[in-house]
Amino acid sequence: MxxxxxxxxxxxxxxxxxxxxxxxxxxxxxxxxxxxxxxxxxxxxxxxxxxxxxxxxxxxxxxxxxxxxxxxxxxxxxxxxxxxxxxxxxxxxxxxxxxxxxxxxxxxxxxxxxxxxxxxxxxxxxxxxxxxxxxxxxxxxxxxxxxxxxxxxxxxxxxxxxxxxxxxxxxxxxxxxxxxxxxxxxxxxxxxxxxxxxxxxxxxxxxxxxxxxxxxxxxxxxxxxxxxxxxxxxxxxxxxxxxxxxxxxxxxxxxxxxxxxxxxxxxxxxxxxxxxxxxxxxxxxxxxxRFFDFIYKNVKIIDNSVEKIINFAAQYQEVLIDGKIHFIAIISKISDLEDYSGHVEYDCEALLFNSDRKCFPELGKKATFELNNLTKFNNGLKII
Incomplete structure (x- = not known):
């Protein structure tokens, strides 16, 4: 059977x-x-x-x-x-x-x-x-x-x-x-x-x-x-x-x-x-x-004028809006991801993070950003 x-x-x-x-x-x-x-x-x-x-x-x-x-x-x-x-x-x-x-x-x-x-x-x-x-x-x-x-x-x-x-x-x-x-x-x-x-x-x-x-x-x-x-x-x-x-x-x-x-x-x-x-x-x-919905590896950031390579993760929040469930990807953890995996993982190849003119990810923010002002991510997912 x-x-x-x-x-x-x-x-x-x-x-x-x-x-x-x-x-x-x-x-x-x-x-x-x-x-x-x-x-x-x-x-x-x-x-x-x-x-x-x-x-x-x-x-x-x-x-x-x-x-x-x-x-x-x-x-x-x-x-x-x-x-x-x-x-x-x-x-x-x-x-x-x-x-x-x-x-x-x-x-x-x-x-x-x-x-x-x-x-x-x-x-x-x-x-x-x-x-x-x-x-x-x-x-x-x-x-x-x-x-x-x-x-x-x-x-x-x-x-x-x-x-x-x-x-x-x-x-x-x-x-x-x-x-x-x-x-x-x-x-x-x-x-x-x-x-x-x-x-x-x-x-x-x-x-x-x-x-x-x-x-x-x-x-x-x-x-x-x-x-x-x-x-x-x-x-x-x-x-x-x-x-x-x-x-x-x-x-x-x-x-x-x-x-x-x-x-x-x-x-x-x-x-x-x-x-x-x-x-x-x-x-x-x-x-x-051990899982996040998204993990972004080898991301370049600028922290206090110093360039660094980090990893960060995003997790979906499920939100009811107008009778539909929307999945909103929120930045949930930065660095210290050695023991974690992502359901989706991206190697960002040391490209520079940019979101709202900030060169570093912020906890609690939506995972919508660019890398080197060329590669775009919208709500967690790579779109270009």
Whole structure:
């Protein structure tokens, strides 16, 4: 079975780019009501509806939620692609629906999605509200967890382009975590159940993105949703959709989320050798913060009348303007870049930097400049 082809074939065409909000998914939910059980289960701070999609009749119950952070839509796209796959009558889709009951919240934070912010309308990070449960969206998730009593939880997120896989000069396109349940970050039976599934997903993804699957940091914080649910004895898996080469709209990354979801539900988890599973999990390279979107090398500057050769980096900021996400390249670091890589790198060949008549880059400024007044860069990219 070619999982990447399946992901491509089931791509939801009405979900594109990075601005995915409630008005975009409501028509899709309406169209899925003929095949799945779809229910409005609560409201956001600003009274926007929150829906659940219930799929399958199997014994094993999985609770999954996406867009807990409103500006992290890639897993929402991958989730709807997976809905498309499960809505057909293929043998594999039917097997999944017979084995599992999936309870999916495709958009937990609709207010944040509209504003394209990480937080909800009360400026609270829902993924730091699990223990206190102060926000209506988190109260809803906690209630679902209590009532549904899932065997597994999938916590679906995006991660920034800064992350790579340790030991490889490659982006962390997908990362996973079996969250800790205590400060010592010990491994118990609950955490090991999540690890077994992560290993299955990693094995499947290595066929398509070798060495681009990372292991997220497992620092313990009971306020984090995954950590909290793990302390409640529910195996929980953090999914992080990251950067794939050149894919800033994350139309490729969504396919790898689809592959992860599919592979997690195939086969069985019995008769596993725990020591081997833990070893395999710990061999997944950790995420490291080694990337900038742009690095400019061998740039000549004039500092206090002295010529110098430096390197500097720029990072995109994502800004919502008139209903569209704009990528604004901002100068983020100057020199000391030996341990960093760029998704795009330029050798500037000791040409003189010039921006607004200044012969040196400034932190926080847009990466629009010239070299020797001839070679031009606009918003990070070389244009001449």
């Amino acid at each position: 070619d999982s990447l082809q399946l992901a491509t074939d089931n791509l939801e065409p009405n979900l594109k780019g990075k601005f995915i909000h409630l008005d975009v998914i409501l028509p899709l939910l309406e169209s899925l009501k003929s095949v799945f059980e779809i229910t409005e289960i609560g409201k956001s701070v600003l009274n926007r509806p929150i829906h659940q999609v219930k799929i399958g009749t199997g014994k094993t119950k999985i609770l999954m939620w996406s867009q807990m952070h409103g500006n992290e839509p890639t897993t929402t796209k991958g989730l709807f692609d997976f809905f498309n796959f499960l809505s057909n009558d293929s043998e594999v889709a039917q097997q999944i629906k017979n084995k599992y009951t999936l309870l999916c919240i495709p958009m937990l934070n609709p207010d944040g999605a509209f504003a394209y912010t990480r937080e909800n309308a009360n400026s609270v990070d829902l993924n730091r509200d699990a223990y206190l449960s102060s926000q209506p969206e988190m109260k809803l998730l906690r209630t679902l967890h209590k009532d549904f009593k899932p065997d597994l939880c999938y916590n679906l997120h995006d991660q920034r382009t800064i992350f790579g896989t340790e030991g490889f000069n490659l982006p962390a396109t997908i990362s996973f975590l079996a969250p800790a349940y205590n400060e010592s970050r010990d491994y118990n039976e609950v955490r090991l159940k999540a690890i077994v599934i992560i290993n299955k997903m990693n094995k499947a993804l290595q066929e398509y993105i070798p060495n681009q699957v990372g292991r997220f940091d497992d620092s313990y914080n009971v306020n984090c949703t995954g950590d909290f649910f793990t302390t409640q004895n529910t195996p929980t898996i953090l999914f992080e959709a990251g950067h794939f080469q050149g894919d800033y709209a994350r139309e490729e990354s969504r396919k790898f989320i689809f592959i992860a979801l599919l592979s997690s539900l195939l086969g069985n988890y019995e008769n596993v050798i725990v020591d081997n599973e833990l070893d395999d999990y710990l061999r997944i390279p950790q995420n490291n913060k």
